[in-house]
Structures are given as structure tokens and as C-alpha cells.
Amino acid sequence: MTGTIDIIIRILMYALLLTCVWLFLGRYLIRFIREKNKGYRFKGRPSGKPDNKFTAHIRLLIRITTGKTGRGSVFYFLFLSICLFSVSFTVTTGLFGISIFFILISSLIGLLPYIYLRFRLKSLQLAGSYEAENLLSELTSMYKISDFNMASAIDKTIETIKDSPLSKKALFILSVKIKDYKDREELQSAVNFFVSMFGTEWAVLLGMSIFESAANGTNVSVSLDNILSNLKEIKSSIEKDKRANYEAFTMVKFVIPIVYILSVFTCVKYFGFTLGKFFYYQFNTGLGIKIFISITVLSVISFWSMYILSRPKFDF
Numbered sequence: 001m002t003g004t005i006d007i008i009i010r011i012l013m014y015a016l017l018l019t020c021v022w023l024f025l026g027r028y029l030i031r032f033i034r035e036k037n038k039g040y041r042f043k044g045r046p047s048g049k050p051d052n053k054f055t056a057h058i059r060l061l062i063r064i065t066t067g068k069t070g071r072g073s074v075f076y077f078l079f080l081s082i083c084l085f086s087v088s089f090t091v092t093t094g095l096f097g098i099s100i101f102f103i104l105i106s107s108l109i110g111l112l113p114y115i116y117l118r119f120r121l122k123s124l125q126l127a128g129s130y131e132a133e134n135l136l137s138e139l140t141s142m143y144k145i146s147d148f149n150m151a152s153a154i155d156k157t158i159e160t161i162k163d164s165p166l167s168k169k170a171l172f173i174l175s176v177k178i179k180d181y182k183d184r185e186e187l188q189s190a191v192n193f194f195v196s197m198f199g200t201e202w203a204v205l206l207g208m209s210i211f212e213s214a215a216n217g218t219n220v221s222v223s224l225d226n227i228l229s230n231l232k233e234i235k236s237s238i239e240k241d242k243r244a245n246y247e248a249f250t251m252v253k254f255v256i257p258i259v260y261i262l263s264v265f266t267c268v269k270y271f272g273f274t275l276g277k278f279f280y281y282q283f284n285t286g287l288g289i290k291i292f293i294s295i296t297v298l299s300v301i302s303f304w305s306m307y308i309l310s311r312p313k314f315d316f
Contacts, residue, residue, distance in 0.1 A: 060193070148220075
């Protein structure tokens with residue numbers, strides 16, 4: 001028990017120390033970051049140097065999930081990731097010493113911003129995939145009403161589409177780009193971003209139809225009708241899979257806590273442990289803390305995975 005209190009006190013001292021450092025140096029650090037960011041922004045505009053694959057990937061994730069489009073968004077993302085790793089590594093090293101396990105845990109904590117963006121992206125794409133039928137039916141109708149003018153059809157769809165927030169947002173961004181693109185590459189980039197917001201096969205086919213219509217003036221009404229028809233055919237099977245997966249997820253989310261409680265009961269009932277002794281070994285020894293952290297991390301990963309898998313994408 002004394003060891004647990006000692007650990008809590010040391011964590012509070014580290015937190016107090018970091019708070020004091022932030023109070024004294026935080027404003028200067030923020031000012032320094034802003035000045036560097038301004039310099040980067042002004043230097044980056046004339047050169048027109050394209051992002052490398054890593055930067056482009058992070059920028060795309062941030063733009064889709066948060067709507068942030070500033071050039072400094074990637075810098076702030078990396079700064080937050082490094083800070084999380086440094087703080088967690090410093091605290092765990094001070095409390096438990098250097099070990100591979102805590103280096104891996106600190107690395108995992110440093111990756112939390114990226115994990116959050118990926119999870120947020122998957123959640124948005126999952127929700128957006130179920131807007132397919134509404135989006136396709138509305139866009140197809142407006143495309144025919146607009147005399148097969150895709151730009152006009154997109155604008156009208158934005159005004160009329162309901163209960164489809166991601167589709168509305170994606171169409172709005174596409175509408176802005178499709179009106180003032182300079183060449184085919186710029187148009188293709190705008191369409192690719194639209195497709196990325198859904199991450200489905202039907203979105204790829206829809207993007208190809210939009211590009212062909214906008215770039216060449218081709219009548220793609222037959223293509224739009226075919227996509228919509230295929231979506232309607234698979235609707236019943238998708239709904240059936242969704243119900244089955246949701247039932248499995250509901251069972252698993254109750255099983256994990258019960259298993260941990262049963263492990264405590266088993267130790268007390270059959271191995272001669274008391275509750276005090278069990279929690280002493282669990283939270284007052286290095287091995288016990290490592291096991292507890294491992295269980296917690298794996299449980300969180302399991303919940304996230306089951307959440308994603310419990311609702312399959314509405315796709316071909």
C-alpha cells in the first residue's frame with residue numbers, strides 16, 4: 001500500500017513540475033511555434049514544393065477528420081505526438097526505470113493522435129457509406145434535371161439532400177474545386193479527395209463518373225443508375241450482416257470486464273489470495289503494473305476493433 005501511495009505522489013509531483021514548466025515557458029514556446037509556422041508558410045508558398053507521401057497522408061487525415069486545412073496542421077500534429085511520447089517516457093522512466101516495455105507504451109501514447117485520426121476516419125467513412133443510396137438517388141435525379149450538367153447537379157444536390165451530413169460536406173468541397181480547376185490533374189485531385197471521404201468501391205465508381213462528366217461532358221446517367229441499382233440489391237444482405245455483428249459486439253463488450261472480475265475471484269477462491277494481496281501484486285509491483293497496462297491496452301484495441309467490425313461498410 002505504501003508503494004502505491006509513493007507512486008501516486010511521484011506522479012503528482014511530475015504533473016506539478018510539468019505544469020510549472022508550462023506556466024513559465026508555455027507562452028514563449030507558443031510564440032516560437034507561431035513564428036516558425038509563419039516563416040514556413042511564407043517560404044512554402046513561392047516554391048510550391050509538393051508534400052512528401054508521409055506529410056500528404058497526415059494532411060489528408062487531418063483535413064477529412066477535422067476540416068483543418070492550414071499548412072501548420074502537420075507541424076502541430078507532430079509536435080503533439082512528440083510531446084506525448086516525451087512526457088510519458090519521462091514519467092515512466094522516473095517511476096519504473098528504463099525498460100523496453102515502457103518504451104513501447106510511450107511510443108503507443110505518442111501515436112495516439114495518429115490512432116485517433118485513423119479511428120475517426122474509419123468512423124466517418126463507416127457512417128458515410130450508409131448515405132450511399134440517398135446520395136446516389138438525389139445526385140442522379142438532379143443530374144437529369146440539370147440537362148446532364150454535373151457541376152449544376154452537385155450544387156442542387158447540396159441544397160436538397162437531407163440526413164446525409166458527410167455527403168453534403170464532401171459535395172460542397174467538390175463543388176468549390178470543380179468550378180475553378182485549372183487542369184485535369186487538379187480536377188482528379190478534387191475527385192480523389194471526395195472518394196477518400198467515403199473509402200468505398202461505390203465512391204470510386206461515382207468519382208469516375210463525376211470526373212468523366214465534368215472533364216469531357218459525357219452523359220453518365222446510365223453509370224449512375226447502375227451504381228444505384230447495385231446498391232439497392234445488396235442492401236438487405238448488408239443489414240443482415242450488421243445485425244449479426246452488432247449482437248457479437250454486444251456479447252464481447254460484457255465478456256471482457258467479467259473475465260477480469262473472474263480472475264480476481266479465482267485468485268481469492270482457489271489460490272489463497274486476499275483482495276488486498278491481489279491488488280498489491282497488481283498495482284504495487286513492476287510485473288503487475290505491466291500486466292495491467294497490457295490488459296487495458298489490449299481491451300481498448302479490442303473494443304475499437306469490434307466497434308468498427310460490428311457495423312460493416314455499406315459497399316459492394
